[in-house]
Amino acid sequence: MTDTNLPLSKECIYCHQNKPLSEFRRRTGKRSKGQSRRGACRECRKQRETAETKNLPQVAPITRLSDSRSLSAAPQPISAAVPALLSAKPAAVKAHQHSLPERSREGKSLPPSSVAKAKARTRGAEQPRIHPHLRGPKPEPQDTSALIPSAKGLILMRGHSDKGRRWHQEIDFELAVTLVNERAAVVINRRTIRRIYSNKDFRAMILTRDNYTCHFCGLYGDTIDHLLPRAKGGHTTPENCVCACNLCNQTKADQYVEEFMGR
Structure with missing residues (x-):
């Protein structure tokens, strides 16, 4: 259609x-x-x-408070017991409230110990909590006596990679003290140390410090060697690393400095 x-x-x-x-x-x-x-x-x-509007119930006009006759004629919806409660003294009501036992949300009465714990939690919530590792004055960067190991005897170490990415790992307490004492890390708080240099920055710092001069033969050097070899407990720290040429670095290997220089 x-x-x-x-x-x-x-x-x-x-x-x-x-x-x-x-x-x-x-x-x-x-x-x-x-x-x-x-x-x-x-x-x-x-x-x-139009018919629906005519069938609507009529609403009585609101009486004014100043009209005493209308107030006296209006019904009193409040019972006689409510004025008595309203006229009661606030102190008596407050004392009555304190005399009642503390009750939980289910309506069961709580023991006094639970009430004390609940009040302590409310008091503690009003004040900001302080992390236990950050309490007290901040330790000095080289103060190893301020370090407190965990229950497993570990310290958290933070650092950054060559590309600037942050990393963290847990190390032994003795290693953390050695790194701080040999100027490779600093103390952040009682549980954490921070590695100062990345691998790339550390190599550039050692070569610049030694002016690209081999520590053993005095010639030009562009590598880094550990005075105490890592195989015998040495660490990569500014006090244990020196500039070395490629020949001396390969010849020394894992020998002590005295053994290498006295041959």
Whole structure:
């Protein structure tokens, strides 16, 4: 069916009269297709709305507080027991509240120990908590006596890689003390130390400090050697590393300095 064959009038469901489609409201939603209209015409709709407004209950006007007659005639919704409670002294009510036992959310009475713990938690929540590792004055960067190992005897060490990425690991307490004493790390707090140099920065620092001169033969050097070999307990620290040429570094290997120089 095309639009030209659609009906131009419709029968109202209330007055049962054929009226033009302009007298009906358009439908909305899924049923709003083409010339679809609602069932009631505008006139019948207005009559029904007028009848509904006339049937609404009338609301009594609000009386003013200054009108003593209206207040006396109005019913009193408050019972006689409520004024007695309102006139009671606040101190008596407060004392009565304290005399009641503490109760949980389920309504069961709590023992005095639980009440004391709950009050202590509320008092502690008001004050900001301080981390136990950060209490007291901040230790000096080279003060190893301020370090406190964990239950497993470990200290947290932080540092950064050559690309600037941060890392952390746990090391033995003795190693942490050695690194701090030999100027390779500093103390951050009682549980943590920080590695000062990355691998790339450490190599550049040692070569610049020794002016690219081999510690053993005095020639040009561009490598780093450990005075106390790592195989015998040495560490990569500024006090244990020196600049060395490639030949001396390979020849010394894991020997002590005295053994290498006395051969």
